[in-house]
Amino acid sequence: MNAKFYVTTPIYYVNDAPHIGHAYTTILADVLARFHRALGDDTFFLTGVDEHGQKVEQAAQKRGLTPQAHCDDLAPRFTSLWKKLGISNDDFIRTTQDRHKRIVQMILQKVYESGDIYQKEYEGLYSVAEERFITEKEAESGQFREVKTIKEKNYFFKMSKYQDRLIKYIEDHPNFLRPDHRRNEMLGFLRQPLTDLCISRPKARLSWGIEIPFDREYVTYVWFDALINYISAIGYGTDDAKFKRFWPGVHLIGKDILTTHSIYWTTMLFSLDLPLPETIFAHGWWLMGESKMSKSLGNVVRPLDLIEQHGVDAVRYYLMSEMILGQDANFTPENFIKRYNSDLANDFGNLLNRVSGLIGKNHGNVIPEAGTPTEAEAAIMAQGQILGKNVQALIADYKVDAAINEVMNLIRAVNKYMEMQAPWKLAKTDLPAAGRVLYTATEALRLAAVLLKAVMPDKAMIVLEILGAHDSGLTWGELKSGVTLPSFPPLFPRIELEKKT
RNA sequence: CGCGGGGUAGAGCAGCCCGGUAGCUCGUCAGGCUCAUAACCUGAAGGUCCUUGGUUCAAAUCCAAGCCCCGCAACCA
Numbered sequence: 001m002n003a004k005f006y007v008t009t010p011i012y013y014v015n016d017a018p019h020i021g022h023a024y025t026t027i028l029a030d031v032l033a034r035f036h037r038a039l040g041d042d043t044f045f046l047t048g049v050d051e052h053g054q055k056v057e058q059a060a061q062k063r064g065l066t067p068q069a070h071c072d073d074l075a076p077r078f079t080s081l082w083k084k085l086g087i088s089n090d091d092f093i094r095t096t097q098d099r100h101k102r103i104v105q106m107i108l109q110k111v112y113e114s115g116d117i118y119q120k121e122y123e124g125l126y127s128v129a130e131e132r133f134i135t136e137k138e139a140e141s142g143q144f145r146e147v148k149t150i151k152e153k154n155y156f157f158k159m160s161k162y163q164d165r166l167i168k169y170i171e172d173h174p175n176f177l178r179p180d181h182r183r184n185e186m187l188g189f190l191r192q193p194l195t196d197l198c199i200s201r202p203k204a205r206l207s208w209g210i211e212i213p214f215d216r217e218y219v220t221y222v223w224f225d226a227l228i229n230y231i232s233a234i235g236y237g238t239d240d241a242k243f244k245r246f247w248p249g250v251h252l253i254g255k256d257i258l259t260t261h262s263i264y265w266t267t268m269l270f271s272l273d274l275p276l277p278e279t280i281f282a283h284g285w286w287l288m289g290e291s292k293m294s295k296s297l298g299n300v301v302r303p304l305d306l307i308e309q310h311g312v313d314a315v316r317y318y319l320m321s322e323m324i325l326g327q328d329a330n331f332t333p334e335n336f337i338k339r340y341n342s343d344l345a346n347d348f349g350n351l352l353n354r355v356s357g358l359i360g361k362n363h364g365n366v367i368p369e370a371g372t373p374t375e376a377e378a379a380i381m382a383q384g385q386i387l388g389k390n391v392q393a394l395i396a397d398y399k400v401d402a403a404i405n406e407v408m409n410l411i412r413a414v415n416k417y418m419e420m421q422a423p424w425k426l427a428k429t430d431l432p433a434a435g436r437v438l439y440t441a442t443e444a445l446r447l448a449a450v451l452l453k454a455v456m457p458d459k460a461m462i463v464l465e466i467l468g469a470h471d472s473g474l475t476w477g478e479l480k481s482g483v484t485l486p487s488f489p490p491l492f493p494r495i496e497l498e499k500k501t
Numbered sequence: 502c503g504c505g506g507g508g509u510a511g512a513g514c515a516g517c518c519c520g521g522u523a524g525c526u527c528g529u530c531a532g533g534c535u536c537a538u539a540a541c542c543u544g545a546a547g548g549u550c551c552u553u554g555g556u557u558c559a560a561a562u563c564c565a566a567g568c569c570c571c572g573c574a575a576c577c578a
Contacts (some may be wrong), residue, residue: 013578050578124576159575181506185573188504198576221576257578264576324514328571335513338527346540354537361536402515405526415541424536490538 005036006249011048014074034454048093053222057208103232155200179326284328313456349492362427368435388474
């Protein structure tokens, strides 16, 4: 029986156009989803956008649009980018959709009736300029103008009630919060008493949100709204069968929203009496050179520029192989080019080229017979045979970079093997032996392509089609002898470095 | 003394849990090959494994103290 796999990205806030960070998380989710689909798992991949809240309202105002019109304009920027990035999401949720709003209101009502929401007067420091409450520390920093103490009635969610249960849950489930250091971070955070979460905003202050069903004077706080997307999209409250089929799932998030997910969301789920997510995985950030990517520094990388220059798959490959999941990574154009050239052009693409060239020259363009393996073939075969299992295990453990490296190790080994066996020499004295070498090398390439399908869907498929093996699997030897190879342009043309001026 | 993570060749990382010749990718240098996208292969140079002290026959690995960097610290993607 196959397992199920439900993976989500955060729903992205639509106050600005998507950047490399959004693209990264989404590609990561896509790669995992594609891997699991290939394994035959019942897979569901959700992404979407978060459209309520103050910043959206303000961004709309600036453009002279209604918030809804602003959202309708921005949401397609995400969907069209995902299309260009080859994202295979099964659904795309927008929090302004009725299907979502209805469920959020239903949940608010339910939690209210269960007694986990109460009203209280809240007093705190409020920055009129920023239109939000700030902490004392922030006030001391002097970065906020027009700070004053205001009192306001608001609704609160009894997060504190679930603190002990949450601590115990995290301690008992080592795979719940990952990587480990984030888990420790949250356990440390939970050592201090939790306060309850303010989940309302008076309409006078913010109107762009989901109305609280039991008090029309308020809308709900964006996080209480947004987090629910993970279950509203898969049928919570409307399609029980679907919901039970996929929940709980894996949430991929950036480290910036760890607290909201591991504390707010989980306590909400406790209150709803639902199982907690299987895993919340917080990945790191892409740093641009030495500094964090930020609009004010003008170093925001737009994924589209890269795709246009080097192709989607190269970008996907770079992002997936360069970042060790959970740690920050450095994004520089030099780095990108280095990795592209060394892994994709020199190792992978060039191997395909030399192998197909030799098959063309000495074997009439037809994939030769496998022959009887010698020790040299046996070594490559052995590596190839366990590769699938190794990669699967690494993917299951969210070690995408290591999984990719495992595949590249086979390619490197085959380049070595080619050098040792020298089929271009062998062909002159022992044509079947040369054929045996080329079959082995080609089969390794096929296997690598099958495993890289999740990361580079287009390029991997091109390779498989060239080899006449588009629907082949992970078993060594599936490559068919006798297939005629078409001619094809270099798979990954080298990027020539422009000289710096 | 808030909590947590980390400091290993020029760069990025693995090894540390379960002590025993310090490894991978990129870069540099030399050589080889010439099937290939000036690519591929081999070899070399390059390390006080942050510091100090301890345990041990033996420490990057365990213990202690210190120095430095980075996250988190509540309503803020």
